[in-house]
Amino acid sequence: EPEVTQTPSHQVTQMGQEVILRCVPISNHLYFYWYRQILGQKVEFLVSFYNNEISEKSEIFDDQFSVERPDGSNFTLKIRSTKLEDSAMYFCASTAESGGVETQYFGPGTRLLVL
């Protein structure tokens, strides 16, 4: 069964450094998402992406965040200058279509720790 993959599984970085989290969505999917889950808290929506541009973003997704689909398979989340509070599990998800009924398929997540 096709699945969403994410790399790396874990990343440790120093505050102020840039990180890039990578995702490979399911190949025929067109809509892509990033979420994060701070330890002990709910999963939160960050951003949705379609047709090479951001569709929606949350208040969390400020100027230090950016997303990109650099080629036909990867979907990346960049954090320009990490803060301690960026430490979280980051999940990528994809769907074949947008809309309320479509199931989102999630990757296994990248656990980011900012020191």
Place this chain on the structure above:
Amino acid sequence: AQSVTQLDSHVSVSEGTPVLLRCNYSSSYSPSLFWYVQHPNKGLQLLLKYTSAATLVKGINGFEAEFKKSETSFHLTKPSAHMSDAAEYFCVVIPYSSASKIIFGSGTRLSIRP
């Protein structure tokens, strides 16, 4: 405003006994409702979803959930728990036609006693 409430942060049952994980939602529209499971160090796996077809939805691993509009509930059940069911379970609401506004419940940790 849309919201989802998982009434129990932790549920513990004995192996072979029934499982009930409770979820209530609030939505102005006809939402899509999902249950996801997260095993330790794993991603979120879809268990089942409700999309306004049958109110009783069957999922993987013997789980099922019943959509009750009058009670605004979507509780997850399984007749007989297995040790491998130990995980975190999330009730998820997607308001109609807004997949990017997905709302996660706070999660219920299910423990299984031998």
